[in-house]
Amino acid sequence: MVDVKKVYDALLAKGINFYTGVPDSLLKNFCAYIMDNVPRERNIIAANEGAALGIAAGYYMGTGNIPVVYMQNSGIGNAVNPLLSLMDEKVYNLPVLLFIGWRGEPGEKDEPQHIKQGEVTEALLEAMQIPYDILEPEEEVALCQIEKIIQDIKKTGSSRALIIRKNILGDYKLRDKAINPYILSREEALKIIIDQLGENDVVVSTTGKLSRELFEYRESLRQGHECDFLTVGSMGHSCSIALGIALVVPGRNVYCLDGDGAFIMHMGAISNIGDLAPENYHHIIFNNGAHESVGAQPTVAFGLDIPAIFKSCGYKATFLAENIEDIKIALREMQLVIGPTLLEIRVGINSRENLGRPTITPGENKKCFMNYLKEKHES
Numbered sequence: 001m002v003d004v005k006k007v008y009d010a011l012l013a014k015g016i017n018f019y020t021g022v023p024d025s026l027l028k029n030f031c032a033y034i035m036d037n038v039p040r041e042r043n044i045i046a047a048n049e050g051a052a053l054g055i056a057a058g059y060y061m062g063t064g065n066i067p068v069v070y071m072q073n074s075g076i077g078n079a080v081n082p083l084l085s086l087m088d089e090k091v092y093n094l095p096v097l098l099f100i101g102w103r104g105e106p107g108e109k110d111e112p113q114h115i116k117q118g119e120v121t122e123a124l125l126e127a128m129q130i131p132y133d134i135l136e137p138e139e140e141v142a143l144c145q146i147e148k149i150i151q152d153i154k155k156t157g158s159s160r161a162l163i164i165r166k167n168i169l170g171d172y173k174l175r176d177k178a179i180n181p182y183i184l185s186r187e188e189a190l191k192i193i194i195d196q197l198g199e200n201d202v203v204v205s206t207t208g209k210l211s212r213e214l215f216e217y218r219e220s221l222r223q224g225h226e227c228d229f230l231t232v233g234s235m236g237h238s239c240s241i242a243l244g245i246a247l248v249v250p251g252r253n254v255y256c257l258d259g260d261g262a263f264i265m266h267m268g269a270i271s272n273i274g275d276l277a278p279e280n281y282h283h284i285i286f287n288n289g290a291h292e293s294v295g296a297q298p299t300v301a302f303g304l305d306i307p308a309i310f311k312s313c314g315y316k317a318t319f320l321a322e323n324i325e326d327i328k329i330a331l332r333e334m335q336l337v338i339g340p341t342l343l344e345i346r347v348g349i350n351s352r353e354n355l356g357r358p359t360i361t362p363g364e365n366k367k368c369f370m371n372y373l374k375e376k377h378e379s
Contacts, residue, residue: 005033036174174296194218204254
């Protein structure tokens with residue numbers, strides 16, 4: 001196991017002291033350390049991985065110093081375009097050191113949405129012609145790897161990647177956690193919403209703990225899951241999935257249950273929703289101001305006027321709730337007005353330790369959901 005402080009010190013000794021990216025559960029200890037020890041203007045949690053590379057490019061051009069961009073391997077998808085059309089040696093040749101958490105590593109048990117990504121992580125880097133190393137678990141060897149990879153970047157002037165397996169980085173607890181004064185939990189708010197929905201309403205839930213909480217609540221009520229699409233991966237795309245559904249089932253209400261980090265990651269998607277203006281579209285953002293499931297690093301969501309952003313994109317009505325009564329009132333009003341509508345619910349960072357995971361596969365979820373939509377459409 002590799003001490004995260006020693007990793008940080010090794011980077012600093014080589015002149016690397018700028019970080020940007022999207023937090024990952026496998027990198028959370030390192031991300032926590034730099035969160036506590038690096039000023040916020042030198043550790044920028046970006047909206048998405050592609051944006052992080054843009055920030056890194058600007059930093060390099062302004063300083064000539066190598067930046068670090070951290071991400072889960074699922075974030076490679078967001079990073080491909082700037083890696084190839086901005087950073088690549090055949091374009092601007094802007095060097096960066098990529099820290100990539102290897103979810104779904106072959107031979108390791110992981111969630112369905114990570115399996116394929118894990119299988120092709122090395123192949124993706126090879127296809128982009130980005131040299132990489134897999135960080136070794138022996139500390140001295142790992143620190144030598146880091147030193148050599150930085151030397152290679154400085155020698156070639158091009159990017160390199162460091163793939164980091166599960167449980168390689170040592171423990172570190174974040175001291176400066178996201179400040180959140182809200183008492184209501186996301187799970188409590190979710191239950192209120194589900195209890196208020198009609199039997200023909202459709203739900204699309206975002207990736208992470210929210211979908212897990214939705215699944216468990218349906219189980220506790222002995223209800224089926226056919227009216228819910230659980231977006232277990234594809235962070236930031238639930239609202240677009242819900243848009244596609246809402247346009248083809250205009251006689252039914254479609255509720256997108258979203259998160260603040262997911263909304264910020266692909267914020268531009270709401271411009272399509274506002275422009276097309278499906279009257280049956282209802283967007284609910286559970287805002288806890290943090291990337292909770294990967295270490296509770298803060299998002300910028302509490303600094304945004306989210307209802308105003310949605311209103312400016314064409315949503316017909318927007319609401320803000322911070323307690324149970326606010327949610328009930330907002331839901332009643334949402335159901336009476338023409339959509340698209342937005343409800344922002346501000347919640348705490350306090351999910352259950354024993355929260356389970358869906359016991360159905362993504363394929364089973366998709367099949368049941370499609371059959372449900374077809375049956376309701378034909379009836």
